[in-house]
Amino acid sequence: MYIYIQGTGCVSPQETAAGSAFPAAVLPWEGPRLKAWEPDYKQWIDVKLIRRMSRVIKMGVAAAKLSLQEAGVEIPDAIITGTAYGCLDDTGVFLSKMINQQEEMLTPTAFIQSTHNTVAGQIALMLGCHAYNNTFVHKAFSFESALLDSIMILREGRSSSILAGAMDELTNHSFNILSRFDLYKKEPVTHEQLLKSNTHGTVAGEGAACFVLGTEKGPNTKAKLTGLTTLYKPAGKAEISADIAAFLAAHHCSQEEVSLVITGRNGDASGDEWYEYVENTLFAGKPVAGFKHLCGEYPTAASFGMWIGNRILAEQQVPAAAMFKGEAPDQIKKILIYNHHKQTHHSLILLTAC
Amino acid sequence: MHSDVWIAGGGVICGIGNNLSECLTAFERMEPGMAHMEYLHSVHRHTFPVVEVKASNATLAGWTGMSEKISRTALLSRVAAQEAWNSTGLGDISQYRVGFVSANTVGGMDKTEDFFADYLQDPSKGHLSQVVHHECGAITELVADAMGIRHHMSTISTACSSSANALMYGARLIKNNMVDVVIAGGTDALTRFTLNGFNTLMILDPAACRPFDDTRTGLNLGEGAGYVVLISDALAAELPASHQPWCRLSGYANANDAYHQTASSPDGTGNFLAMQSALEMSGIKPEDIDYINLHGTGTQNNDSAEGSAIARLFAPHYPPVSSTKSFTGHTLGASGGIEAVFSAWAVKEGVIYPNANFSKQMKELPFSPVTKFSAGRQLQHVMSNSFGFGGNCSSLVFSKNAQS
Numbered sequence: 059m060y061i062y063i064q065g066t067g068c069v070s071p072q073e074t075a076a077g078s079a080f081p082a083a084v085l086p087w088e089g090p091r092l093k094a095w096e097p098d099y100k101q102w103i104d105v106k107l108i109r110r111m112s113r114v115i116k117m118g119v120a121a122a123k124l125s126l127q128e129a130g131v132e133i134p135d136a137i138i139t140g141t142a143y144g145c146l147d148d149t150g151v152f153l154s155k156m157i158n159q160q161e162e163m164l165t166p167t168a169f170i171q172s173t174h175n176t177v178a179g180q181i182a183l184m185l186g187c188h189a190y191n192n193t194f195v196h197k198a199f200s201f202e203s204a205l206l207d208s209i210m211i212l213r214e215g216r217s218s219s220i221l222a223g224a225m226d227e228l229t230n231h232s233f234n235i236l237s238r239f240d241l242y243k244k245e246p247v248t249h250e251q252l253l254k255s256n257t258h259g260t261v262a263g264e265g266a267a268c269f270v271l272g273t274e275k276g277p278n279t280k281a282k283l284t285g286l287t288t289l290y291k292p293a294g295k296a297e298i299s300a301d302i303a304a305f306l307a308a309h310h311c312s313q314e315e316v317s318l319v320i321t322g323r324n325g326d327a328s329g330d331e332w333y334e335y336v337e338n339t340l341f342a343g344k345p346v347a348g349f350k351h352l353c354g355e356y357p358t359a360a361s362f363g364m365w366i367g368n369r370i371l372a373e374q375q376v377p378a379a380a381m382f383k384g385e386a387p388d389q390i391k392k393i394l395i396y397n398h399h400k401q402t403h404h405s406l407i408l409l410t411a412c
Numbered sequence: 413m414h415s416d417v418w419i420a421g422g423g424v425i426c427g428i429g430n431n432l433s434e435c436l437t438a439f440e441r442m443e444p445g446m447a448h449m450e451y452l453h454s455v456h457r458h459t460f461p462v463v464e465v466k467a468s469n470a471t472l473a474g475w476t477g478m479s480e481k482i483s484r485t486a487l488l489s490r491v492a493a494q495e496a497w498n499s500t501g502l503g504d505i506s507q508y509r510v511g512f513v514s515a516n517t518v519g520g521m522d523k524t525e526d527f528f529a530d531y532l533q534d535p536s537k538g539h540l541s542q543v544v545h546h547e548c549g550a551i552t553e554l555v556a557d558a559m560g561i562r563h564h565m566s567t568i569s570t571a572c573s574s575s576a577n578a579l580m581y582g583a584r585l586i587k588n589n590m591v592d593v594v595i596a597g598g599t600d601a602l603t604r605f606t607l608n609g610f611n612t613l614m615i616l617d618p619a620a621c622r623p624f625d626d627t628r629t630g631l632n633l634g635e636g637a638g639y640v641v642l643i644s645d646a647l648a649a650e651l652p653a654s655h656q657p658w659c660r661l662s663g664y665a666n667a668n669d670a671y672h673q674t675a676s677s678p679d680g681t682g683n684f685l686a687m688q689s690a691l692e693m694s695g696i697k698p699e700d701i702d703y704i705n706l707h708g709t710g711t712q713n714n715d716s717a718e719g720s721a722i723a724r725l726f727a728p729h730y731p732p733v734s735s736t737k738s739f740t741g742h743t744l745g746a747s748g749g750i751e752a753v754f755s756a757w758a759v760k761e762g763v764i765y766p767n768a769n770f771s772k773q774m775k776e777l778p779f780s781p782v783t784k785f786s787a788g789r790q791l792q793h794v795m796s797n798s799f800g801f802g803g804n805c806s807s808l809v810f811s812k813n814a815q816s
Contacts, residue, residue: 137668142547144569149605156608157529161455169609170674170801173517174548174569179802182668188685191668191804192577195519196567197549203566203581210584234535235543290562 061209061283062412063269064131064219064276067124068365069094069117070265070353078128078278080369084249084352084379090242091233092263092354103184110167111180112147114227117266118177119184121223126185128278129270135217136190137178138207140200140224142357143232144174150231177225190217198357198399200224202288205407208271209286215273223268224358233262241355243325252325252351253382260324263354267361269368275412280372284392285309285408295335298404302340302396305406313340317390318376320363322397324350329401336396337383345384347376360397364407367393371411416814417583418648418657419640420502420593422753423495425488426636426740427463431495432753435740436763440785444739444768446620446632451484452602460616462602463634463741478558483520483545484601484635486554488746492637493555493595496753500641501655502593508647511564511591512556513582514639515574515598517745519548522603551599564591569745572707572800573666574598576748576808579640580664586644593647597639597749606744607633613674621710621742623735624719624781626772631709634741638750659759662793663694663809674801675713680721682805683707687725687795690807694793695815699729702791703764705755706781707799708735709742718797719777730779731795734767748798752808755796759810762789 068074073081075097085095099108099116102123108116118139126134152168170176175193182191190211194203201224208222236242243259252261270276271283287305292298306313319341321333337346347370353362370376371393376386395407422432427445429435438445446461451468465472465488472487473480476494480487493512497505523542531538545554552567564585568577575598582596600606610616610633617630640661648657667689669682676683691698707718722733736754737743743750757763767781774780796808 142549144548152609153525153528153605154532156604157525157532161604161608164608164612166609166612166674169605169612172609173571173801175571175800175802175804176673178570179668179673179804182670182803183673186670188668188670188682190666191570191802192568192581192666193570193802194566195548195569196552196565197547199549199566207581207584210588213588231531235531235540238536238540239544288564290565 059213059273061212062272062275062279063281063283063368064272064279065125065129065270066365066368067121068267068362069121070362071095071263072352075120080373080377086249090261092261094265112145112171114145114225115177115180118225119180121266121268122181122221125268125270126221129219129276131219131270133185133187134189134219134221134270136211136220137181137187138192138204138220138222139178140194140204140358141174141226142197142200143226144195145172145176146227146229146232148172150229198403199288201358201361202286202405205286212271212273218274219270219272221268221270223266224361225266226264226356226358228262228264236262249351253323253348255325256327258327260326260355263356263359265353265362267365280411281368282410282412284410287406289404291402292404295332298332299336299339302336302406309408311392311408316344316392316394317387318345318347318393320347320349320367320393320395322350322363323348324355332398332401345387346382347380348382349380357399360405363395363397367395367409371409415587415645417586417661418643419659419661419756420643420657421496421499422640422756423492423499424638424750424753425465425491426743426750427465427634428739430467432757438739439765442766442768444620446741454604454607456607456611460618461620461632463632464602465635481541482554483523483551485516485520485522485599486551488601488637489514489551489555489599490558493559493639496595496639496641505560508593509563509591510561511582511585511594512552512561513566513578513594513596514552515568515578515745516548516551516600517569517571517574518603518605519551520545521605522601525604570800570804571802572744573748573798573804573806574745576798576806577666579661579752579808580666582642583661583664586642592644594642595639596642597752598745599637600635600743600745602633602635615711617710620769621738622769623708623710623738623767624715624774625770626774628710628712628715630711632741634743636740636743636746636750638746638753640752640756658756659810659812660814661808662811663690665689665693666806669803669805671803676717676799678717680717682803683718683721683799684725686805686807687721690809694809694811696793698726701731701793701795703758703794704731704733705751705796706733706735707797708737714799716776718799719774723777732764732782734765734781736765738768751796755794756810758794759791759812761787762791763787764789
């Protein structure tokens with residue numbers, strides 16, 4: 059059984075939410091914090107609701123709506139989301155008030171919207187969708203688990219289209235706290251320099267990307283989701299290389315057949331060594347693209363990588379801003395996306411043009 | 413795709429017992445666990461009873477060999493997950509491809525609350541060790557790492573239905589031959605965040621909760637963890653006679669109420685769809701269900717919605733029903749796991765659990781919950797319900813025999 063990508067939607071620090079095509083120019087950013095470029099949500103969400111919704115809910119709903127529109131699907135057979143941090147803004151609001159007001163005179167709205175399944179629940183509510191609804195919250199495997207659950211459900215043969223996606227927001231609190239863990243660049247860096255900076259740290263990002271996955275081609279299908287796997291705390295770079303080779307073999311794909319490798323390079327020297335090792339040992343001479351200089355680093359950023367991968371296959375063109383190594387191929391048949399988050403959570407996604 | 417998934421064992425820690433055996437004793441003796449807060453520090457400690465695990469973090473750390481400084485949610489998880497594994501007799505965990513699918517609702521929030529008190533005074537203050545495990549997935553990884561599990565791990569958070577969905581996902585992992593064994597369930601420690609959140613919704617009962625009772629006014633929060641061990645057909649066939657599976661996870665379904673972010677629709681649309689689809693997957697009729705472990709929180713809204721859905725689906729054959737939350741309180745992300753252990757054990761030992769504090773039948777319902785403990789019955793099929801915020805509704809069916 060093939061799993062087709064019937065539609066995609068993406069809200070990111072780039073103008074991806076303006077339409078389905080890859081934006082013509084990169085939106086430059088400054089400092090170690092990338093903010094999502096937010097579309098006019100009124101086209102999808104009631105104005106009264108917009109006022110109450112935090113950004114992660116709005117971004118998630120917008121990405122979901124965009125993907126359903128492209129797929130031509132009104133009500134999917136399942137809604138499955140992944141989010142590492144959940145609704146951080148509402149969590150921060152309720153937590154701060156609870157502490158500042160000594161647990162007195164609190165109101166429910168922020169608490170209600172703080173649960174991790176809020177986005178999936180809101181999408182179901184807006185669509186009137188009574189189908190299967192699930193939310194995965196496992197750090198940098200959240201998106202991959204949502205995809206895996208979707209694939210397994212589609213294989214059961216009773217569903218035709220599933221909405222799967224991931225969303226994470228960055229708030230002032232979360233950025234402050236994550237910065238204290240020394241994750242981000244101290245020196246100024248631009249999107250052109252980030253992936254080659256070779257110093258400590260990266261830049262923080264956020265966004266939402268949704269996919270309608272189905273067992274049949276949709277009117278706008280350009281790619282298949284051929285394979286997916288996750289690897290937790292590999293013992294070392296040799297292990298990951300062996301795992302990637304085994305993954306490709308399991309999906310009957312030789313290294314030569316991979317037209318383009320997209321890696322999750324984020325400019326952090328020690329983390330990028332993994333990508334460098336894999337590129338050199340398994341894919342020497344192969345063109346490589348990156349994406350985190352466009353969306354920033356966050357645990358569900360692989361969803362943005364998959365969005366780009368699908369666009370590249372659809373347009374048969376790699377945006378110049380995404381190329382990292384080598385020449386963009388003329389014909390793009392298969393794309394391998396290799397991402398890791400803080401060297402502990404590694405994932406592989408294989409896409410095939412169709 | 414027709415393979416069976418079996419329950420090879422289970423483990424529980426909650427406010428009525430530190431293991432399954434202690435919980436069963438509490439049910440038999442009709443001893444619900446509601447009490448004043450002892451470990452949770454809240455200004456509401458004299459207002460709302462809770463059902464705390466009767467052990468300090470230091471004690472839990474001693475039992476598990478984990479640090480007492482980590483989230484209580486992880487400590488509780490480890491206790492129940494280890495009991496679940498030990499109950500199977502499967503032995504050395506490294507011999508198998510093992511998955512750990514653990515649900516929770518607020519991750520390491522118990523520690524984040526302490527961090528935030530300092531951080532809000534000064535953003536450069538607060539010990540980072542208190543937020544390093546804030547994410548829900550961090551709790552799962554602490555336990556997976558401690559138990560030596562790395563083939564597959566995942567964390568699910570769908571509010572109060574979280575751990576029922578962990579069992580479903582775990583079952584799919586086995587059916588897709590990704591792993592041989594999955595420890596599936598959930599964990600949640602009491603936190604001020606959730607206590608205050610439920611208080612703003614005005615659904616906390618200042619007395620002991622009374623699920624499915626006409627006089628009910630709300631829920632009591634509890635804490636704990638519960639896991640079952642799911643195994644494949646192939647592995648079940650290899651088990652020795654001394655450790656036969658408890659029962660089979662024959663059906664499961666998840667539906668969305670799509671009515672309101674927190675409230676259930678009056679007729680329990682999502683509840684009905686989840687129960688109906690779970691029965692369909694089990695290949696059985698409503699009258700084949702011998703007992704329902706209710707979601708039964710004790711709120712006006714949940715019990716009338718769940719009751720209406722049961723009345724509609726099961727009329728006129730109402731099976732015995734009860735809410736074990738009348739003993740354990742509502743353990744949120746852990747409740748589906750804890751109740752899955754109770755339900756699987758119910759099939760194995762023919763147990764029907766009592767519903768405590770019941771006095772007056774709900775006027776809109778044609779049935780009332782069971783109030784006495786009984787064991788040694790012949791139960792072929794037991795249903796467990798878990799419903800929650802976001803419209804998330806899940807039902808599980810546990811069955812005695814292999815599918816015919």
